[in-house]
Amino acid sequence: MCERLEEIKKRVSRACERSGRDPAVVTIVAVSKKKPAEMIRKLYNCGHRVFGENYVQEGIEKIGALSDLNDITWHFIGHLQRNKAKLAVLHFHWVQTVDSVRLARALNRHAAEQGKILNTLVQVNIGKEESKYGLMPEEVPEFLKAVSSFSHIKIRGLMTIHPFSVSKEESRTWFRQMAELRDNLSRAFPRIDLSELSMGMSNDFDVAIEEGATIVRIGTALFGPRD
Numbered sequence: 090m091c092e093r094l095e096e097i098k099k100r101v102s103r104a105c106e107r108s109g110r111d112p113a114v115v116t117i118v119a120v121s122k123k124k125p126a127e128m129i130r131k132l133y134n135c136g137h138r139v140f141g142e143n144y145v146q147e148g149i150e151k152i153g154a155l156s157d158l159n160d161i162t163w164h165f166i167g168h169l170q171r172n173k174a175k176l177a178v179l180h181f182h183w184v185q186t187v188d189s190v191r192l193a194r195a196l197n198r199h200a201a202e203q204g205k206i207l208n209t210l211v212q213v214n215i216g217k218e219e220s221k222y223g224l225m226p227e228e229v230p231e232f233l234k235a236v237s238s239f240s241h242i243k244i245r246g247l248m249t250i251h252p253f254s255v256s257k258e259e260s261r262t263w264f265r266q267m268a269e270l271r272d273n274l275s276r277a278f279p280r281i282d283l284s285e286l287s288m289g290m291s292n293d294f295d296v297a298i299e300e301g302a303t304i305v306r307i308g309t310a311l312f313g314p315r316d
């Protein structure tokens with residue numbers, strides 16, 4: 090498992106070199122959904138500290154089982170229902186999938202109650218697919234206006250699960266659209282921090298980095314296939 094991690098770090102570095110970026114700005118989120126806590130522990134022992142889970146209950150069980158590893162940063166990357174917002178705030182450091190003002194409001198309220206500031210990303214449905222969650226690109230400005238006064242969630246940028254693509258070059262077109270959207274929003278909302286772009290998975294993370302990703306979410310390439 091350490092070898093896989095080292096190989097991925099190398100690919101991240103090479104993608105950064107190709108695009109003239111500093112590898113230090115790219116975070117690898119190890120996506121551990123459907124994998125046991127012991128596999129997370131193994132990757133931790135290789136030196137990795139950032140993990141992502143898709144399901145609140147499954148995530149909480151593993152976070153509990155690994156509570157001795159107290160320097161892990163946990164990202165929630167699945168669809169979050171509002172009635173699970175409190176638990177998500179309690180156990181996760183980041184929620185990458187904020188896709189409505191109502192969810193943002195619930196997270197903000199629970200973070201305030203728990204005396205925390207939650208890191209969040211705005212999930213964008215860049216391919217405008219029926220089957221996917223996330224705000225439509227044109228809905229993001231209104232969302233940002235509505236949440237700009239929420240003091241216990243910190244918007245850090247945008248996240249997307251791009252449409253299934255048969256090639257890396259096809260993925261690239263979606264990554265480009267995300268980077269462009271982010272750049273336009275940054276100009277329109279100079280006081281909101283949109284520096285993070287979470288995009289790219291096992292199949293195409295190097296292309297995502299070439300197009301500006303600062304967070305890549307990698308499951309299969311680290312942990313092997315899920316059943």
Ligand SMILES: *Cc1c(COP(=O)(O)O)cnc(C)c1O
Nearest residue numbers: 120166290291306307308309310
């Ligand atoms: C499962 C998942 C990933 C990881 O996908 P791989 O192809 O296994 O790397 C990344 N992001 C999200 C939101 C996921 O659900």
